[in-house]
Amino acid sequence: MTPRFLATLLALCLAPTLAIAMDPTGSLTGRVLDADGGSVLQLAAPVMLRNEATGVTVTGQLGNDGRYSVQNISAGTYSIELQVEARLYNRFQRTGVVIEAGKALQQDIMLPWGMNLGTVGDDPLKQSADLRARTQNVDGPFKRLADGKPDLSGLWINIGDAVTRPPVPLQPWAQKIADELAKIKQDNAGAYCLPQVGVPSLMHYPQRFVQGPDRVVHMIEDMDPGFRQFHMDGRSHPDPDAWNPAWYGHSIAHWEGDTLVVDTVGFNEITPGFGVHSEALHVVERYTRLNHGRMRVEMFAEDPEAWTAPQRHSWTMGLAEGAEIIEFVCAEGYESQAMKRAPWKGRP
Numbered sequence: 001m002t003p004r005f006l007a008t009l010l011a012l013c014l015a016p017t018l019a020i021a022m023d024p025t026g027s028l029t030g031r032v033l034d035a036d037g038g039s040v041l042q043l044a045a046p047v048m049l050r051n052e053a054t055g056v057t058v059t060g061q062l063g064n065d066g067r068y069s070v071q072n073i074s075a076g077t078y079s080i081e082l083q084v085e086a087r088l089y090n091r092f093q094r095t096g097v098v099i100e101a102g103k104a105l106q107q108d109i110m111l112p113w114g115m116n117l118g119t120v121g122d123d124p125l126k127q128s129a130d131l132r133a134r135t136q137n138v139d140g141p142f143k144r145l146a147d148g149k150p151d152l153s154g155l156w157i158n159i160g161d162a163v164t165r166p167p168v169p170l171q172p173w174a175q176k177i178a179d180e181l182a183k184i185k186q187d188n189a190g191a192y193c194l195p196q197v198g199v200p201s202l203m204h205y206p207q208r209f210v211q212g213p214d215r216v217v218h219m220i221e222d223m224d225p226g227f228r229q230f231h232m233d234g235r236s237h238p239d240p241d242a243w244n245p246a247w248y249g250h251s252i253a254h255w256e257g258d259t260l261v262v263d264t265v266g267f268n269e270i271t272p273g274f275g276v277h278s279e280a281l282h283v284v285e286r287y288t289r290l291n292h293g294r295m296r297v298e299m300f301a302e303d304p305e306a307w308t309a310p311q312r313h314s315w316t317m318g319l320a321e322g323a324e325i326i327e328f329v330c331a332e333g334y335e336s337q338a339m340k341r342a343p344w345k346g347r348p
Contacts, residue, residue: 026099028070030108032062032082034089039066040111043086047109049078052095068109075101082109085129090114127222128204131157135318138293145211150258150289152209152216155325158201159318168275174306178276189272193224193330195247197273199264199283200228201297207317208325209287216253216260224330230262237265245279247271260287278305293319 028049032040040062047060047068053076060070062082079095089111099105135157143151170178190196197203200220210217214233220226230253237243237250245268253262262285269279286298295317302310 023102025072025074026101027073027104028060028080028097028099028107029104030068030106032066032068032084032109032111034111035113037110040084040089041066043084043089045082045084048081049073049097049099050081052077052079073099075099080107080109082111084111086114088114127206128157131155131206131320131323132159132318134320134323135159135293137319137321138291140292142289142292149211149255150260152211152260152287152289152295154208155320155323156207156209156295156317157320158204159316168277168311169308170276171306171308174276174278181276190223195225195272196223198248198267198271198281199273199285199299199301200248201285201287201317202273202299202313202315206320206323206325219325221325222328224328226325226328230260237263240266240279245269249281249283256286258288261285262287274301274303274311276306277303280305293321295319 034040042064044064045062047062047070049058049070058070058073060068062068076099078097078099080097082092092109092111145151188196200223201207205223206221208219216230218228228248230251232253235252237252243250243266245266247268249264250266251262251264253260264283267281274281281303284300288296290296297317298314300310300312
């Protein structure tokens with residue numbers, strides 16, 4: 001056996017070892033747990049690592065078995081982020097995660113509790129994701145009622161990303177209150193079984209419109225109260241001095257062609273969803289059914305006593321065929337793991 005042959009044989013034997021030793025990447029794996037140490041199951045979601053020096057991102061996956069894995073990560077220091085589509089858990093973030101070349105790092109992720117009052121099975125965000133998957137049947141004309149107006153019936157769900165709203169342009173007195181509320185860092189009113197927003201169609205929750213001859217009833221799941229009325233009998237808004245300001249205000253509606261126009265006033269000053277505002281808040285919503293499976297929603301909001309400019313937003317809803325509104329029960333002041341916090345207040 002010649003020296004050259006022995007050298008070649010040795011090189012071939014060492015090649016796999018050298019390849020492993022020279023691997024420039026590492027990996028990160030572990031379990032995903034809740035704040036009490038229980039496994040988070042059936043909530044598959046992407047796990048994102050961002051290199052703190054270069055900004056380069058690497059994405060892994062949380063599986064339904066409660067374990068996550070991120071492979072082929074270049075050596076460096078990373079921040080890790082995980083947001084599951086469930087209100088039961090808040091976003092997880094950790095910085096300073098060091099990945100070494102050729103090494104497998106194991107770290108468990110512990111998700112902080114969110115504000116959901118139920119279980120993962122009835123979590124509103126997970127439920128909404130499931131419903132959005134049922135909104136693919138878009139083509140074809142929409143139905144009309146006997147009077148020729150568009151039929152808005154069916155279960156609707158906001159599709160795409162959450163409705164993005166820029167900061168409200170506040171007058172100085174309102175900005176001062178907003179700054180004080182920011183210091184408190186309290187949760188959304190929905191965590192206390194109070195209405196989460198004055199215009200529920202902004203939310204990613206199941207919604208249904210029930211049309212009658214003199215009114216439309218807008219039903220919303222996962223909110224309390226779970227309905228509001230659009231009066232269509234020709235009435236005007238009540239005298240402000242005789243009206244008790246309400247979370248959802250007072251709504252009247254009419255048709256402009258195929259668009260349902262809803263005009264709402266009479267909000268109380270602590271209704272969430274619009275930032276700091278006064279009882280002068282005025283909102284106009286426009287619902288236009290585009291085809292069988294899509295409806296366009298446009299919203300205009302103004303408050304001359306608290307804002308320096310109005311707000312305008314628009315979004316699209318999808319028809320989730322075969323789905324129904326189900327019962328939602330939430331009692332203000334109820335004690336649960338997700339509600340061990342100071343009482344909610346709309347003003348500091």
